[in-house]
Amino acid sequence: MATQAQIQTATLLQETETRPARIHILGASGSGVSTLGTNLSSALSVPVFDVDDYYWMPTDPPFTTKRAIPDRIALIKPLLSRAQAERGGWVLAGSIGTWGAELMADVEHVVFVDAPTVSQSVFLVGWGLASS
Numbered sequence: 001m002a003t004q005a006q007i008q009t010a011t012l013l014q015e016t017e018t019r020p021a022r023i024h025i026l027g028a029s030g031s032g033v034s035t036l037g038t039n040l041s042s043a044l045s046v047p048v049f050d051v052d053d054y055y056w057m058p059t060d061p062p063f064t065t066k067r068a069i070p071d072r073i074a075l076i077k078p079l080l081s082r083a084q085a086e087r088g089g090w091v092l093a094g095s096i097g098t099w100g101a102e103l104m105a106d107v108e109h110v111v112f113v114d115a116p117t118v119s120q121s122v123f124l125v126g127w128g129l130a131s132s
Contacts, residue, residue, distance in 0.1 A: 020046045020089030022080070022106055024096070027113030036113055037093030046087045049079055051094025069099045080106060 023040060027033045034050065041048035054075045057065040067075075076092075080103070083090035089108075096103055 020044050020087060022084065022089050022092075022108045023111060024092045024104070024107045024109070025111045025113060026093075026095045028115065031113045031115035033093050033113050036111065037091045041091045044089060044091070046089040046091060047079075047083045048091040048093055049076065049083075051076075051092065051096055055094070072099065073102055076103060 021044065025033050025037050025040070037048045037050070040046075052063070054072045055067060056063050057067050059065050080090050080092070084106075092103070092107070
């Protein structure tokens with residue numbers, strides 16, 4: 001039986017006619033954004049970039065200090081440009097919300113991954129992130 005991520009990957013591949021594309025994937029935490037991004041990246045032979053890698057400063061513990069918006073853009077934009085030139089496309093996984101309008105100008109497809117609240121809750125509890 002195919003997983004939801006496999007079904008979403010197959011559907012998007014049909015829409016892009018299996019050619020590389022510039023794809024932005026977003027959704028709630030635990031909804032499968034990273035999984036779908038990895039699957040599409042592999043299927044299209046293009047790199048995947050996780051927004052969290054650029055949104056947050058490297059800290060210990062992680063995810064405690066946000067990177068300034070101009071710095072996020074300055075890190076991501078050249079990577080996307082290089083991937084477009086060298087591989088014909090890319091996958092950007094994670095929300096760029098209101099701060100990433102400059103990046104959205106280059107996006108061809110936007111995919112919103114929705115998962116049932118129960119699935120997200122189970123995932124978050126498994127990671128110790130859900131409040132009790």
